[in-house]
Amino acid sequence: MEQVQLLGMWLSPYSYRVIWALQLKGIAYEYIEEDLSNKSPLLLQCNPVHKKIPVLIHSGKPICESSVILEYIEEIWPQNSLLPCDPYERAIARFWIKFADDKGPIVWKICGTRGEERQKVIEESLEMLKTIEEHGLGDKKFFGGDKISMVDIAFGGLAYWPGVIEKVLGRNLLEAHKFPRLHAWTKNFKEVPEIKENLPDFGRLLKRQT
């Protein structure tokens, strides 16, 4: 039996990307929660370059960087495929996964900033969400079309973090009338059973931000 382990952290949406992919493909794995203030020797050995989670360890071999891990998972376990077959459609998917990697993180910066800087970060976040709303989602239920795909997983953090941020800010971020498609998507995404059963606790997240 091949051994699959995931070094992760409950606060990290990148960690959850890997959990969702493994769950959607029905892969059994051992989850190891890392204390990032006291990184385990295993983590440092498996990811000497970045010393970060998530790390997937498959039959003793580590794979680092969540989007690299997602591609690996897709290749090793092709059931319930998370990428389209057509090379052009795959390129579109990869473009948005990269967008999620490159531009997505601005949202995580909101709670950690104050005053003018926070305003700037909020504006940049709204611009980023607008881009996804206008160019990425279209009129589809999921980024992948009718079923959940790697792009949805890559954007998954946006399905639950904005709610936490809105509570902290005391104002709306992902408003339904401004982002109708994204708003609908957050509901559709969280209703997928494998996602619904694997979301961090809202109360716990909120407590952490305040």
Add this chain to the structure above:
Amino acid sequence: MFSIFAFWNYMDKDVIKIKDPSLPHKVVEIANSMAEVKLFKTWSTQFGARVVWALKLKGIQYEAIDEDLSNKSALLLQYNPVYKKVPVLVHNGKPISESLVILEYIEETWKQNPILPEDPLGKANARFWAKFNDEKLLPSIWSAFTKEGKEREEAMGAVLESLKFVEEELKGKKFFGGEKIGLADLVFGWLANLAPVFEEVAGLKILDERYPLLLAWQPEFSEHPIIKDYWPPHDKLVIKYQALYEKYHPAK
């Protein structure tokens, strides 16, 4: 008798321009326009160079469109509305943006002379280093180029730390891809083409005797016949980056 299967087989081959005189003219026209590969880039972009090298390694004919980034073409803005950047590959009229995404597309569409290994772990490794270059190494070098004093020192510190890992990755290999050039070589290509320019213009010490494997890799890469056939010229790059450097470090 020309069968439909022969037609589609023909479409998959390297030779894009179909010249068979026995084929009906309309078929040739359609085939040629459908098989068109265009690349929007600039003469100097290292991100565009990666794509050119990949196309050339696979023997794919393409039309290069060099953009003036101070006056972007309507086509570029139409093809890349999200970032409005180069490179953009257009195949069969469909645009693909972001160099790493383009490289994966090229690899999947034209299977000859692969730039990724077959095994998933090998692929993951190549992708890891491509991301490392783009997300860690390049931003550090750009900081070192544009900043001054302590910030420049810190940025260079980060560059040198990163290069230690890159050097490790070359152990026992001629190229990052092993015996042949692979994805990571194309992505690290700027170390051979542009790093010497930064060294000259900004007085940065990037690749020196601390990195013997990288120093050995540089000429292996730059003198490879396919790579050297598309090589943003050193002198022209020096002029360009000298002007940029002066913008960031105006004479007091």
